[in-house]
Amino acid sequence: MGRSRNKGEKLPFDKAGGVIAIQRRLIQSRPYLGLSPQAKTLMVLMQSHWDAQGPVDYGVREAEAKIPCSRKTAMRAFKELEEAGFIVKIDESLFSSRTESKTRTWRLTWMPCWRNRAPTNDWENASRGENEAA
Incomplete structure (x- = not known):
């Protein structure tokens, strides 16, 4: 039998205050398997910025530094x-030396949307289209 946990007790792997989990069906899908290692890394980095309050702000410069890779590879x-x-x-980046600059904003389709909507899982539609073509 499984051991019951006290409510609020953190799991052993959650000592640093967070876990990123990706659905097994996502990582076994054709669209995911077809991605470059850099794109797969970028997915995890973007998900680490996700929260239910709004889209993810993530730009090319941050991707370059954290993957690490060239600007062209990040793009x-x-x-x-x-x-x-x-x-x-969701929104394009804006650079201005006179005003505040902002980075691009993104919606992660495998995560719930900030407007209390379920994930759209657009990647599944891409997967179905490939299966039909094969």
Whole structure:
């Protein structure tokens, strides 16, 4: 029999205050398996910024530094995730030396939307389209 836990007790692997879990069906899907290692890394990095209050702010410079990779590779990783249906651009970046700059914002389609909506899982539609073509 399983051991019951006291409510509020953290699991042993959650000592640093957070866990990122990705659905098994997502990581076994064709769209995910077809991604480059950099795009897969970017997914995890973007999910670490996710919360239920709004879209994820994540830019190319941050991806370059954290993956680490070149600017071109980071841009390609974003494009891969977008084309495979894992992310949707909500707002474009803006750079201004006179005013406050802002980074691009994204919706992660495998995560719940900040407006209390269920995940859209757009990547599943991409997967179905590939299966039908095969």
